[in-house]
Amino acid sequence: MKFSHTIxxxxxxxxxxxxxxxxxxxxxxxxxxxxxxxxxxxxxxKSFHLLYYxxxxxxxxxxxxxxxxxxxxxxxxxxxxxKTHRGLGLGIKIMEASIAGCQEKFGEGPIRISAQxxxxxxxxxxxxxxxxxxxxxxxxxxxxxxxT
Numbered sequence: 001m002k003f004s005h006t007i008x009x010x011x012x013x014x015x016x017x018x019x020x021x022x023x024x025x026x027x028x029x030x031x032x033x034x035x036x037x038x039x040x041x042x043x044x045x046k047s048f049h050l051l052y053y054x055x056x057x058x059x060x061x062x063x064x065x066x067x068x069x070x071x072x073x074x075x076x077x078x079x080x081x082x083k084t085h086r087g088l089g090l091g092i093k094i095m096e097a098s099i100a101g102c103q104e105k106f107g108e109g110p111i112r113i114s115a116q117x118x119x120x121x122x123x124x125x126x127x128x129x130x131x132x133x134x135x136x137x138x139x140x141x142x143x144x145x146x147x148t
Contacts, residue, residue: 003093005052007064007101010045020058021049028080037138039078043069048105052094059085062098066106073112073146074102095126099147110148117141 008017025039048064060081067074076098081090102111115123117134120143124130128145135142 001088002055003053003090004056005050005094005097007048007050007105009048013049017051021051021061024058024061024082025078025080028083029078032083033140035138035140043077048101050094050098050101052090052097054085054088054090058082059088060090060094062094064098064102064105067109070114071112073110074106075112076102077113079113091122092126095123099126110146113145113147114142115145117143120145 013021022039029039030036043065044063046066046069050062050064051058052060052062061078062076062080063078065071065075065077069075070077076095079094079098081094099111111128112131113123113128114137115128118141120130123145127147129147131144131146133143
């Protein structure tokens with residue numbers, strides 16, 4: 001298997017890349033999780049996006065947000081892996097690449113995420129620590145986590 005990734009600003013996307021990313025996010029966050037919500041929140045245009053490929057097929061993506069856009073800190077959001085590529089260890093690969101991407105694009109500093117609570121232990125494995133209480137976001141329990 002060939003693994004690769006790229007990080008692009010919104011303006012750098014080709015039409016096909018943008019469509020594939022938005023389709024993947026919709027397939028998982030809206031359809032698979034049965035959670036109708038507005039994914040397009042006007043933050044994509046001000047963020048960088050990590051696109052992760054397996055054998056040149058989009059397998060996952062994340063959104064890298066500058067400090068001040070969602071939180072005081074730099075943030076990673078919209079972490080998603082296509083269901084046909086789960087079980088390959090991509091979660092850790094994507095998060096490690098996203099953390100490195102944040103440092104490259106925004107410099108060193110703490111990174112905040114809003115994690116689905118059932119994935120808290122996974123995010124702890126890449127250095128995030130739970131912050132505050134569990135809260136409901138679109139019917140799914142979430143918790144803020146911080147990596148310093």
